[in-house]
Amino acid sequence: MADLKERLLPPKPQSAVNLRDASYRASASGRQPFQGMDLLGLKKRGQGLRSWIRVDTSGNSQIIEVDKFTMMRRCDLPARDLRLLDPLFVYPSTILGREKAIVVNLEQIRCIITADEVLLLNSLDSYVLQYVVELQRRLTSGVGEVWQSEGPELNRRRSSRSFDNSFGSTSPDYLPFEFRALEVALEAACTFLDSQAAELEIEAYPLLDELTSKISTLNLERVRRLKSRLVALTRRVQKVRDEIEQLMDDDGDMAEMYLTEKKSRMESSFYGDQSLMGFRSIDGLSISAPVSPVSSPPETRRLEKSLSIARSRHESMRSSESTTESIEELEMLLEAYFVVIDSTLNKLTSLKEYIDDTEDFINIQLDNVRNQLIQFELLLTTATFVVAIFGVVAGIFGMNFAIPLFDDPGAFKWVLIVTGICGIIIFCAFVWFFKYRRLMPL
Numbered sequence: 001m002a003d004l005k006e007r008l009l010p011p012k013p014q015s016a017v018n019l020r021d022a023s024y025r026a027s028a029s030g031r032q033p034f035q036g037m038d039l040l041g042l043k044k045r046g047q048g049l050r051s052w053i054r055v056d057t058s059g060n061s062q063i064i065e066v067d068k069f070t071m072m073r074r075c076d077l078p079a080r081d082l083r084l085l086d087p088l089f090v091y092p093s094t095i096l097g098r099e100k101a102i103v104v105n106l107e108q109i110r111c112i113i114t115a116d117e118v119l120l121l122n123s124l125d126s127y128v129l130q131y132v133v134e135l136q137r138r139l140t141s142g143v144g145e146v147w148q149s150e151g152p153e154l155n156r157r158r159s160s161r162s163f164d165n166s167f168g169s170t171s172p173d174y175l176p177f178e179f180r181a182l183e184v185a186l187e188a189a190c191t192f193l194d195s196q197a198a199e200l201e202i203e204a205y206p207l208l209d210e211l212t213s214k215i216s217t218l219n220l221e222r223v224r225r226l227k228s229r230l231v232a233l234t235r236r237v238q239k240v241r242d243e244i245e246q247l248m249d250d251d252g253d254m255a256e257m258y259l260t261e262k263k264s265r266m267e268s269s270f271y272g273d274q275s276l277m278g279f280r281s282i283d284g285l286s287i288s289a290p291v292s293p294v295s296s297p298p299e300t301r302r303l304e305k306s307l308s309i310a311r312s313r314h315e316s317m318r319s320s321e322s323t324t325e326s327i328e329e330l331e332m333l334l335e336a337y338f339v340v341i342d343s344t345l346n347k348l349t350s351l352k353e354y355i356d357d358t359e360d361f362i363n364i365q366l367d368n369v370r371n372q373l374i375q376f377e378l379l380l381t382t383a384t385f386v387v388a389i390f391g392v393v394a395g396i397f398g399m400n401f402a403i404p405l406f407d408d409p410g411a412f413k414w415v416l417i418v419t420g421i422c423g424i425i426i427f428c429a430f431v432w433f434f435k436y437r438r439l440m441p442l
Contacts, residue, residue, distance in 0.1 A: 051122035053132060057177050059139035061132060063122060075101040075112050075119070085110040085121055093189070093240045095182075095247060097257035102178055106189035106240065113181045115259035131188045138180055176260040179333060186244075186337040193237050194344045197351075200230060204351055208358045215362060227355055234348045241345055244338045254327045254334075375440050382430045386423040393419045 049065045066074070068082060081103045084091050087110070096103040102113040108127045111120040120132065175183070204226055211219040247253055393415065405411045434440045 053120040053122050055118045055120070055132060055135055055139070055181075057116060057139065059136040061136060064119075071112075071119070075114060077101055077103065077112070085112070087121060087123070093236070093243050095243055097253050099256075099262075100259065102182060102257050102259065104182065104185050106185055107192050107236070109185045109188050111181075111185065113178045113185075113259075115176075115178060115263045118181045127188055127192055131184055134188070135181060135184045138184065139177075175329065175333070176258065178257065178259045179330060182257075183333055183337075186334075189240060190337055190340045190344065193233070193240065193341065194347075196233055197237070197344050197347050200226070200233065201347065201351055204230070204355070208355065212358060212361060215365065223355070223358075227352075230348060230352055230355070234345070234352065237341060237345045237348060241338065241341045244334050244341065248331055248334050248338065251327055254330045257330060258327075378434065378439065379431075382427055385430075386427045389423050389426070390419055 049067055050071075052064050052066065052071075053061060054064050055061045068079070071077070071082060072079060076099055081096060081098065083089065084094055084096075084103060084105045091105055093107065094103070094105045100114060104111050104113060108123070108125050109120075109131055111118055111131075113119075118135065120128065207219070207222055207226060211223055247257075397415070431440075
């Protein structure tokens with residue numbers, strides 16, 4: 001990975017022609033290195049060029065610099081699909097199947113997959129580099145790892161494919177090129193999201209446990225930021241999950257993504273037309289000039305018509321069979337990563353539920369403290385009322401009138417004793433009333 005980053009560092013300023021020549025220079029290992037790129041793949045000023053990493057079916061990679069319109073013509077894509085890959089804009093995760101390409105926008109992986117190559121936006125992001133390295137490794141190894149655990153029934157069906165169905169397509173033991181590139185993109189996105197979810201879990205659980213033991217403003221602020229990150233990550237994971245589920249529910253979209261099969265059908269149709277034209281030329285028919293139906297032999301026309309009907313019927317049967325099997329292969333591939341991303345979503349959902357439970361526990365604790373404060377305030381108010389009785393007695397005896405009680409030396413002591421006993425009785429009566437009405441715990 002370090003060598004790959006060194007090769008991806010921006011070179012010294014030079015002309016675009018030199019950059020393009022340097023990008024096609026082969027390395028010592030026979031693999032074409034990444035050279036001549038713009039930092040982060042941004043557009044060059046005044047040129048409108050963008051740097052792309054191209055990986056072909058053999059695993060060879062190179063840097064190409066093309067403009068937007070050239071890329072549109074090359075991959076037969078509209079401008080709105082290329083806008084999804086623009087790093088200057090933030091778009092949700094999307095997988096689009098087009099006539100000649102698959103547009104993939106999954107987190108950091110933004111690429112265009114065709115039947116012959118993968119065009120990836122050039123970047124120094126570690127996940128992008130890992131995607132390129134992993135795709136090259138799988139293409140050079142020649143073994144599809146995702147189908148190692150498939151059932152014997154599918155193996156039997158795949159091994160019984162006819163020679164015509166395998167003509168121009170991949171071997172039964174291998175996935176098509178576009179599916180293998182899509183598999184690596186899905187794996188990179190799922191791994192990235194799962195790693196972020198794991199980091200969030202490692203940070204969240206100790207913080208929540210600390211918050212339950214000590215409620216403070218600092219801990220509450222940290223939990224608030226953690227919950228904001230959790231909501232954003234859950235939204236991204238949910239979008240990837242919905243995108244995969246939407247593809248699995250639509251057989252037409254999955255059939256549209258089988259680019260190798262469509263390319264092989266177009267080539268076989270082209271070769272069939274050429275063979276038919278050669279048959280007509282052998283029989284002495286003119287290909288450049290129209291033939292009169294009167295002068296054409298009836299046997300030749302009937303043979304030509306029967307060949308055309310048989311070829312179209314054979315093509316329809318072969319396309320329907322291969323489409324059904326390819327949909328099954330792609331559906332199994334999507335289902336495997338749907339389980340992975342659904343597991344990540346369940347992990348985030350469990351973390352959110354744990355945060356909600358912690359918030360409920362904190363609210364219960366705060367309510368309990370609030371209730372204790374209310375009970376203490378009630379007792380303090382009752383004690384204040386009892387103490388006020390002494391003030392009432394002092395106010396009564398402080399009046400300016402003469403009574404015989406003032407002449408008794410022990411009168412002051414008896415007044416304090418009687419007033420204190422009355423205050424204690426009143427206080428106990430209030431406490432008993434509060435307990436009777438369940439305003440205070442027994």
